[in-house]
Amino acid sequence: MADGTFRNDIYDLIAKIPRGSVVTYGDLAALAGHPNASRIVGGIAHYGDINLPWHRLVNRFGGLASGFPGGRDVQMQLLLQDGTSCNNYIVDNFKDIRWKPIL
DNA sequence: TGAGTGACTGTAA
DNA sequence: CTTACAGCCACTC
Numbered sequence: 001m002a003d004g005t006f007r008n009d010i011y012d013l014i015a016k017i018p019r020g021s022v023v024t025y026g027d028l029a030a031l032a033g034h035p036n037a038s039r040i041v042g043g044i045a046h047y048g049d050i051n052l053p054w055h056r057l058v059n060r061f062g063g064l065a066s067g068f069p070g071g072r073d074v075q076m077q078l079l080l081q082d083g084t085s086c087n088n089y090i091v092d093n094f095k096d097i098r099w100k101p102i103l
Numbered sequence: 104t105g106a107g108t109g110a111c112t113g114t115a116a
Numbered sequence: 117c118t119t120a121c122a123g124c125c126a127c128t129c
Contacts, residue, residue, distance in 0.1 A: 007127080025110075029125090036111090039111050043126065044110095046109070046110060046128095057110070059110085059112085064110090107128090108127090114121090115120080116120080
């Protein structure tokens with residue numbers, strides 16, 4: 001908890017993702033300072049806090065991830081509840097709702 | 104301490 | 117077009 005900088009940043013960023021928006025693993029990794037550590041984001045998500053909105057995490061295509069607890073079906077439902085349009089396990093208007101940190 | 108693993112990405116064939 | 121391989125860094129056991 002808050003001892004690892006990278007993981008801490010990921011947690012913080014995930015928690016800051018506004019409702020109705022999504023973000024990619026690569027983006028989170030880049031925001032944490034390691035643009036090529038996208039895998040680590042997934043790893044943290046897997047071992048991290050389930051309370052965080054990991055369902056807003058999608059791959060670079062805007063498609064839902066694979067190991068989400070409950071399956072992509074659950075993740076898609078969560079996205080829909082967030083007001084994120086998605087179909088066939090793919091986020092709709094992905095590029096348009098893709099979250100970007102406010103500088 | 105060390106080795107293995109992974110919810111990814113990009114390039115290559 | 118699809119499938120395969122390699123790179124990358126942090127986390128867990």
